[in-house]
Amino acid sequence: MNTKPTSAAASGSLFPLFRLMVGAACLAGLIGLLFVPQFLPWVLRFEHTTADWRTALLSDRLAGPHPRISVVSISPATLRDYANSPIDRGLLARTIKAIDDAGAEAIGLDVYFLKATDPAKDQALVDALKGAKAKVVLGAWDERGQMEPFQKQFQKQFVDKIGRPVGYLNLRHQRDDVVRYRASPHPGSDYPLSFARRLAESVGRDAQDSERPIAWLLPPDNGSFAYHTVQAQDIVPGEHSTTPESAARASAPLKGKIVLIGGDFPERDKHRTPLSSWTSESMAGVLIHANMLADLLEPKRSIAELPPSVARNLVGVIAVVSCLIGWLMWQSSIVQYIGYTAATVVLVAVDAFVYKEFRLLLPITLILAAWFLGVTGGRAARFFFHWFLGKDRIAA
Template identity: 30%
Template sequence: MSGAETAKLPAPKRRVLTGLAAALVSALLALVLGFRLEVLIEDAALVLLTPPVSPPDEIVLVAIDEDTLSHLPYRSPIDRAFLARMIRHIDAAAPRAIGVDILLDQPSEPDKDAALLSALGSAKSPIVMGYATGDDGLTAKQAKFLDQALKGLDKGLVTLSRDDFDGTVRTLYPGREVAGSFMPGLAAALAKIGGKTAPAGGRIRFYHDAAGHPLSFKTYPAHSAALLPADWFRDRYVLIGSALPTSDRHPTPFVTTLGAELGTPDGMAIHAHMLTQMLRGERILAPPPWAAAAIVLGMALIAALILSLPLAPLTGAAVLAGLIGAYLAGAYFLFSGRLVMLPAAMPVLAALLTAVLLAMGRWYRDRAERLFIEKAFSQYVSPAVVQRISRREHELSLGGEARIVTYVFTDLEGFTSLSESLAPDRIAALLNDYLDAVCGLYVEAEATIDKIVGDAVIGFFGAPEQQDDQACRAVELALAIDRFSEAHRRDLAAQGTRFGVTRIGVHKGKAIIGNFGGSRFFDYTGIGDTVNVAARLEAANRHLGTRICVSGSVAGDCPELKFRPVGDIVLKGKQVPIPAFEPLQMGALPPELEDGYASAYALMAGGDAGAGARFAELAEAFPDDALTGLHNGRLQGGETGPIITLKGK
């Protein structure tokens, strides 16, 4: 669906589609960008949020360290006779099992090799020998020697699962297929001896003490093992391996939390952590990838739903923060209570990205709407009004709404005949000068210019902004236009150009205001009877002899302005008369005429027979007053009362 097609959708559907799109994009971005952060947070959770434990009594380590090597004739390979003596001593103590985290992948002195193999073959305790293959970095020669040396012995892979990204050991290593059969990892093989089944994978539960440091297992130096009491090994799992400072060291989750100094134990210690976890039957439970992705998408969708609700920005942000907080609290309790590790970073990131995308979309949409409003309304209203409505575009309804408005119609009398007597360029200049001035008055009064039709200017008050004083604004605009047009007409007459009278009609009432230009054009206008009445009041001036004619609904709202009643006019196509008034310019009428007209009209409106004589006197005294002449003629012709029925438009 194109952007244009989306824009044409109803607002609710558009919000739904926008929210779905933002949620999907955010979920994908969170899964990609947040994965590594998720791993680091899981590291921290394992180190900081799990309870401390005491060193398990059932596991002891026999470490070949620098002190041990200083007692041996050479550093590598480990003296096999020394290993043989140590294994015989430990085996005699009846341990639960012995795990040897040393690869016998190269020959040493033949008699010492034979002594070690003899000790291994005659041992009464279960012994699991460390094993590796070419997949673990052994050469073909090393792999062949190792296979021959360990033939007939129980073996366990010493492989550690290292993260391809940063080399950190994070997950259990259950084992793999070797030569057509499954070979367990070293820790898994030892756990099996104890009747425990190793998990198929998952996170290693790296144990720590009360200080938060990696758990220190009971460790004895290998060169003193033969001197230790048998009780120290009896019924225990004994791991034998190197504990050298510069080899077989691996980064663990402690690195990201405590630093490399404490977070890079030797391989034997990592096997001890895995063995402890297997013996305790603990498993770090985590949702499969598809379920984790569903959680991330779900958080993004919920965030989109929250932000699509009609909430204030701060309220929406607070609700979203509450959602994130509730999710993280639930994830914490599941992990601390049941070792269930839900994703934390990716769902939160998805929710925040959704909020950012929707906010950006809302900003872009609001900006586009604001620019559209400013561009569209710049031809209708003053720049000040444009700025005000652009700041409140959410209050603006362009689809059509019923509003109380006051329409102002103007028309230039006799311009058609004038245009036939002048050159086109002269006509264009005259009309443009006139329209510039009249439209300028509309703009100054903060009216909305509806349209210009030939020499007629149509505008209204009360939309798009609410204007409580709209009727008075309209009357004052009409008076301003009348003052300009009369002065302009006199100036042109002095230049020899006969310019017509500007007639103005004003009416206030309900109209449907909105964009009625179809999908291609913007035409902010009004429709309804109010518009028609204003137009017919403008036309009524021709029959009444007035220049401005306003309805009673307008005059009644402007008690501070001066009017004189015209009559109750029955417009063409109407059955019910409406009261009409002529607004008066300051000092336009002599007091005698103003007061005399008011008293004569009151007599006529009251059905007094003396009204005819009073209007006759006024007509004789003020022969140029059109309204006085109108009523005098009506009454002398036999009409009574103020009702005037117009035959024309």
């Protein structure tokens, strides 16, 4: 006689506590995912980390340096014979003149002016900026900057004296101190437009300030920089024994370009960006502004995100579909591959395709989490349902 219990009896013999707990945990997780901004803000950190890797690997990469933007860098080597801060304004004046003489289309000065220095040098910089033939845009900290009242007052008076357009230089750091998005204008600010927008408009581009993601440029495959970069001391005759001939050669590529001037110091104005997830290096503020400017010059490269309500609905649909798959394929071993391994590959591939082709950031971490929780929860619920039916048959 066969004494082995039937499957129905076996299924009804023990209460499936583990399955019930798994199903309840998955359901709670799915509910949380649908309200991430309100209930699980820490999940967004994982979302940002995933998005950073995607950005670092899949952002645009030109064949060479950007054709319209150059950077003149002021580094510790540049200031060998000067005080480290504030940057010598006589040197800045000569740098402005060298760039203007090279035939630059526009000059953007990513430097703050927070206090007076040598009166003659201050005036020399004012004269150089006012007299430049190129379009000039100044940078300033807006009211969000941590400044003393006298610094705010001096900055306003100094840039007003120059009489050139001024844009705010403030960057938007998120909780993990990474710069991913543009900073929006500060309500009622003396500087209502961003530095990058001012530069774009100076060369005839219509531009808007928004909090959308920054479209980054990766360095070309040939090993050069994403933006042609030259040291200030190499274009100013007399600096570091630079001859007029060598200065002319170094500044020749600046002709017709939008030239940004800014510092490149190891411990100053350096910021982590999504590209840091790959390079582990921080980026100078002037290069972040160069990326924002390049984005405004080429609107087709702009990156967008789904509105929160649309993203939540998408995650909800993914959760429902995955729950159904887990429910219907609860006993099949193939669900291990379709529900997990293959699904991960497909979802990541779709995310990469949408990013590259449609310039759209999907909430991929939330999508993957919803899929895994849905499949697992659907299977657990079906196991419990099967046990419950078996228990009823035995009782009957």
